[in-house]
Structures are given as structure tokens and as C-alpha cells.
Amino acid sequence: MVARVLIIGGYGNFGSYIARSLANDGSIRLLIGGRSADKANAFSASLEVANAAEGHAIDIDGDLDAALDRIAPDIVIHTTGPFQTQDHHVARACIAQRCHYLDLADAREFVATIDRLDAEAKAKNVLVVSGASSVPCLTAAVIDAYLPSFARLEAVDYGISAAQHTNRGLATTSAVLSYVGKPIQMLRDGVMKTVYGWEDTHVVRYPGLGTRLFGNCDIPDLTLFPERYPTLRSMRFCAGHELKALHIGTRALGALVRLGMIVSLRDHAGPLLKLAFAFDRFGSGQSGFHMFMRGLGHDGNPLERRFWIVARSGHGPYIPCMPAILLARRLAGDKDIQPGAMPCVDLIDLDSYLAALSNLDIEIIRDEIDA
Structure with a gap:
């Protein structure tokens, strides 16, 4: 089965690196999301992919539930900051859609309180991870x-x-x-x-x-x-x-x-x-x-x-992207990951993290x- 991986902010600085890193994974179909459908489509077309990539217009401040229902992702990687001014509505929308959620947040309260969604995530059998970054x-x-x-x-x-x-x-x-x-x-x-x-x-x-x-x-x-x-x-x-x-x-x-x-x-x-x-x-x-x-x-x-x-x-700047890349691959490969909502600790050990940086x-x- 090929997992549909939506990267919100997929043609931005962090999102584009994550997309290029996942592009040749045969278990992943990339969905490049952003406010501009033209930019999302153009970036999708530029990728060398194992499975045809798609561009999608998506605005996290708009009708997010409808957008996720239309796009139908299995995994969402949220890269659009700053997270200091956001709440957890993107993660909640992903839980409602029954898709896994990862973000690159570095905002203190945002990451530290993600476990408030733990019961909701477990009820829908999805993984919600905040701070999948440095x-x-x-x-x-x-x-x-x-x-x-x-x-x-x-x-x-x-x-x-x-x-x-x-x-x-x-x-x-x-x-x-x-x-x-x-x-x-x-x-x-x-x-x-x-x-x-x-x-x-x-x-x-x-x-x-x-x-x-x-x-x-x-x-x-x-x-x-x-x-x-x-x-x-x-x-x-x-x-x-x-x-x-x-x-x-x-x-x-x-x-x-x-x-x-x-x-x-x-x-x-x-x-x-x-x-x-x-x-x-x-x-x-x-x-x-x-x-x-x-x-x-x-x-x-x-x-x-x-x-x-x-x-x-x-x-x-590629170092902060590695946890999201590793976790997306693990989820797409149907590896045994327990559902729930948590900060990104105890999921990737140092050796695995450093090995992912070896080609840089x-x-x-x-x-x-x-x-």
C-alpha cells in the first residue's frame, strides 16, 4: 500500500527538503500543500518521484476539515510556522480525518501541551507528534x-x-x-x-x-x-x-x-x-x-x-527536518508505532538521527x- 503524505508548506524551505528526501520512497505518494495551488503544482512537477506527486491548495486558517477530506492524506507533515502564534487545530483536524500528524514546531507551549490530544489520538488510532525537529x-x-x-x-x-x-x-x-x-x-x-x-x-x-x-x-x-x-x-x-x-x-x-x-x-x-x-x-x-x-x-x-x-x-537547516522524514517513512512502512499524542522524544535515538545526516x-x- 502506498501512503499519501501531505506536506503543508511543501514548497517552503523545510517542506521542500522533506519532500525531496521522501520523493524516491516507493511506499509514499507526495502531496505538496500550500496556499498557492500554482506553486504547489509547479514544485510537484519538479520532483523526481517513485509515485506521481500531487499539488494541492490548502490554507490552515481556512476550511481545513474540508481540505483534508478532499485531499485524503494518510500522514500530514505540518511545516508552516511560526508555531508560537498557533494552536493545535491542525492536529485536531488530522485526528478527525484519521490521519497521522507530525510537525516541526519549536514553540515551547505548543509542543509541551500536545499530549492534551492523547486520548483523542488513541481513540482514532493515529500518531500525533509535535516537535519532530532539532x-x-x-x-x-x-x-x-x-x-x-x-x-x-x-x-x-x-x-x-x-x-x-x-x-x-x-x-x-x-x-x-x-x-x-x-x-x-x-x-x-x-x-x-x-x-x-x-x-x-x-x-x-x-x-x-x-x-x-x-x-x-x-x-x-x-x-x-x-x-x-x-x-x-x-x-x-x-x-x-x-x-x-x-x-x-x-x-x-x-x-x-x-x-x-x-x-x-x-x-x-x-x-x-x-x-x-x-x-x-x-x-x-x-x-x-x-x-x-x-x-x-x-x-x-x-x-x-x-x-x-x-x-x-x-x-x-536540513538537520531539523530529519525526525519528520524518519517518522514518515516508518509510518508509511506500517512499522509498529503506538498511537497517541506526544512531543517528539523517545521515538528516534541518536544513532538513527546521525545516520540520517550521513549524506550531508x-x-x-x-x-x-x-x-
Whole structure:
């Protein structure tokens, strides 16, 4: 049986990569969805597919139930952000249609509360997964892989540094700007404390990339991980631009938000995105992810583990797409996946995730330190 896989936002940055990755899978028929039927049809026609692809007009803010009934997907991959301004109505519509649902959401509350749909999903025998992306899928997989080394994991400090030469979309930019200068709750010294988006500026040196600047960001992990890893006393997730000038500029604008002089940078995402593109000649296609884990080893001594991913040739943005690709293939292949609604943890282990990146210009670096 060939599964009908609808990608909402299928001709966008993330959606198009997912589509190309799934195109030659004989168990999948791609359905490219977007607001523009012409763009959806044109992109569908450009794909080299195992089964004929289809283009469909679909608007998540329109009559979604009718659209899903017309398109009749078996699996839906929702890539159209920003998820910070959305509720779970797309997932609910998929459940009603009895089709599996995956999204690439990075919005904290959106992902952390998807389990509220668990009973509905089980009743219709479908899988509903939110955050099938770098956070929390990759981040949890890294911690889980290293957790046996620790008698007690006490702190995680991690972040993502974007390449300047990236096909940045308006939705992704809006998502990041939504919390710049805004209060964020993070676990510090055993309690949740208020920090501010893009503050706590610090430097991380990457193997082969040099130094990058980072500032606080809001992600689902900050809600999910303190319960998932109960020995944690401190967490810090940060993000940053490749170019220090852009990072410092964003930090300065965040200060204006905190002072109340600007309501939200998300309202200015379009002009700020155009301004960022003007700096492309000074940047590269190199991005990175790092995670530093600290705690006590089984010998009772302090222990630190470090993990990096360095992406070159502009391949960094493909990393967040891998969980949706892997899960779609698994669902299309009728693999045994239990129904329900959940954040994307415990579904893909680190080895499987990294193996999916093996055909990209990506380097994995592990540095083990006994402090």
C-alpha cells in the first residue's frame, strides 16, 4: 500500500527538503500543500518521484476539515510556522480525518501541551507528534545517549548557531524574534528563574568554526526536560548568528523590547530579514550545534561530556527536518508505532538521527572530559 503524505508548506524551505528526501520512497505518494495551488503544482512537477506527486491548495486558517477530506492524506507533515502564534487545530483536524500528524514546531507551549490530544489520538488510532525537529528530538536524543555515563546529570548548556548563508524564511525569523527581549523561564540552581531572550551573551568556541556568540532562547525543552531528567539543576539553551555584528544588533534591539520601547521584534520580521540578507557577503554556509553536559560520574567525581555538530555547505537547516522524514517513512512502512499524542522524544535515538545526516556535509565531534 502506498501512503499519501501531505506536506503543508511543501514548497517552503523545510517542506521542500522533506519532500525531496521522501520523493524516491516507493511506499509514499507526495502531496505538496500550500496556499498557492500554482506553486504547489509547479514544485510537484519538479520532483523526481517513485509515485506521481500531487499539488494541492490548502490554507490552515481556512476550511481545513474540508481540505483534508478532499485531499485524503494518510500522514500530514505540518511545516508552516511560526508555531508560537498557533494552536493545535491542525492536529485536531488530522485526528478527525484519521490521519497521522507530525510537525516541526519549536514553540515551547505548543509542543509541551500536545499530549492534551492523547486520548483523542488513541481513540482514532493515529500518531500525533509535535516537535519532530532539532528540539526536543535531537536534544533529548543526545542527552539520552550520554546519560548512562552519569550517576547524576546536573546541568546542560547547549545552543544552535545559524549560518549566514541560509535560506531563512519569514516564519523562522518571526519565531526567533518573538522572544527577543521577552521574559523566559529557565531552570537555574534548582528553580525556574526569569531570564530574557537574547541576553546572557556568551562565547562558545567550535572546532573548525572559531568563536560564535549566543543568547537565551525559548524552546520546548525548557518545560519538558526538568521533568524528564529530574536530577537537572540548571539548563541553558541559546542561539546565535554567525556574524557577531548581527548578533550584537539583535541583542541591542532586544534591550529596547525589554525597556518597552518596542512591543515585539516579530512585528518587524520582514524588514529585519531583508537587512540580515544584506550581510550575506560577510558570512558563510557553516552552522553548528553544541551541548555540554555536566554532573557526577559513577566514581563520584565531576564529569563533563561535550558534543558538537558542525554543518557546512549550507546544510545546517536540513538537520531539523530529519525526525519528520524518519517518522514518515516508518509510518508509511506500517512499522509498529503506538498511537497517541506526544512531543517528539523517545521515538528516534541518536544513532538513527546521525545516520540520517550521513549524506550531508556534516561533522560530528565528541569530546569527553573528566573534570
